[in-house]
Amino acid sequence: AQSVTQLDSHVSVSEGTPVLLRCNYSSSYSPSLFWYVQHPNKGLQLLLKYTSAATLVKGINGFEAEFKKSETSFHLTKPSAHMSDAAEYFCVVSGTDKLIFGTGTRLQVFP
Amino acid sequence: GAVVSQHPSWVICKSGTSVKIECRSLDFQATTMFWYRQFPKQSLMLMATSNEGSKATYEQGVEKDKFLINHASLTLSTLTVTSAHPEDSSFYICSALLGGSNYGYTFGSGTRLTVV
Numbered sequence: 001a002q003s004v005t006q007l008d009s010h011v012s013v014s015e016g017t018p019v020l021l022r023c024n025y026s027s028s029y030s031p032s033l034f035w036y037v038q039h040p041n042k043g044l045q046l047l048l049k050y051t052s053a054a055t056l057v058k059g060i061n062g063f064e065a066e067f068k069k070s071e072t073s074f075h076l077t078k079p080s081a082h083m084s085d086a087a088e089y090f091c092v093v094s095g096t097d098k099l100i101f102g103t104g105t106r107l108q109v110f111p
Numbered sequence: 112g113a114v115v116s117q118h119p120s121w122v123i124c125k126s127g128t129s130v131k132i133e134c135r136s137l138d139f140q141a142t143t144m145f146w147y148r149q150f151p152k153q154s155l156m157l158m159a160t161s162n163e164g165s166k167a168t169y170e171q172g173v174e175k176d177k178f179l180i181n182h183a184s185l186t187l188s189t190l191t192v193t194s195a196h197p198e199d200s201s202f203y204i205c206s207a208l209l210g211g212s213n214y215g216y217t218f219g220s221g222t223r224l225t226v227v
Contacts, residue, residue: 032214034216041202041221042221043218044204044218045218046216049215090154097160098145098157102154106152
């Protein structure tokens with residue numbers, strides 16, 4: 001069975017500082033992993049995905065994530081936070097026939 | 112890219128009435144679509160999976176007679192909340208599976224349902 005754990009429910013950073021959103025996964029086979037962002041009352045936008053190609057995945061808006069099999073992690077990073085990055089972020093693993101969502105991390109960005 | 116258009120973005124209805132939410136795939140054929148419900152400040156909860164031309168598969172605990180899902184064409188799936196009650200108020204989001212080299216999932220913009 002697949003599962004995903006987002007280690008922080010809230011993360012606060014200052015504008016211009018790095019962002020780290022942590023995600024650990026559990027999967028009985030090589031997983032497909034995604035990071036989605038959701039702004040208030042909006043749908044989900046794909047930031048990036050890992051599907052067993054390069055372990056360092058670059059996404060939109062300067063985000064990237066590294067798949068580390070030995071640590072079963074897929075943390076999301078960004079070198080410099082922008083005010084517009086404030087949103088809810090979901091780490092997601094693809095199960096056999098559906099997506100399995102983490103509980104989400106709310107990112108706050110302070111000026 | 113693959114876009115799913117979801118309408119309406121918000122709706123207010125009276126208790127006892129029914130509400131239909133539509134999701135259309137604009138530039139691709141969506142063989143499989145998913146319907147989620149999201150409570151405030153919580154993650155998405157899968158309600159059902161629909162495949163074009165067949166009956167939807169509902170997750171445990173989801174009332175199929177209350178949440179009617181129709182996926183009659185490759186570009187349209189609908190969710191009808193029947194006899195809505197205030198506890199049905201929520202944010203509903205659809206998603207479509209993308210196959211091939213674009214493997215992944217694309218999401219609609221969501222519908223905020225308020226039942227008064």
